[in-house]
Amino acid sequence: MDIPVEVQRSRRKTLAVSVGKDLRVLVKAPLFLSDKEIHAFLEKHRKWIEKQLVRQRERKENARNFSPAEVKELKMQARQLAEELIQKYAPQMGVKPTGLKITSAVTRWGSCSGKNSICFSYRFALLPKEAAEYIVVHELAHIRVKNHGPRFYEQVRRILPDYKERIALLKQAQCSLGL
Incomplete structure (x- = not known):
């Protein structure tokens, strides 16, 4: 493969490949696996790797940097939107x-702590309303179910039967925003 690849060997049992936002291709491999077997694995997954590299390059090119004033405004908008949607969906x-925080997180839209405090990235304010609703319902569902198992998605589906379409919309918006 003509793309630079970093190989990390460990006591793991399986091979895995990932493409980072920094356009690094990382292979995690078992200690006993030969270079030849790793190379064959990379060749088998070449199309996927190339697709991911194109996707990450496009994200980098489309990424928008915000001024401090813009971040401040987006944080206010995100808080207002989050409060409105929590007020709508939490009772349902x-x-x-237990709390609400707006952060500058880049790699996640939201999170729910073990103590049921919810955080959202200020970038949440840039999303279409249907995608923002999904994120709020997703984090609220974590108050009841702390994992992403079937019970969790049953909670989400009960409130948003079209949640899969909303996830697709979220991914589309994420790409167009360069995130």
């Missing part, structure tokens, strides 16, 4: 977050 779900 029978949950109540």
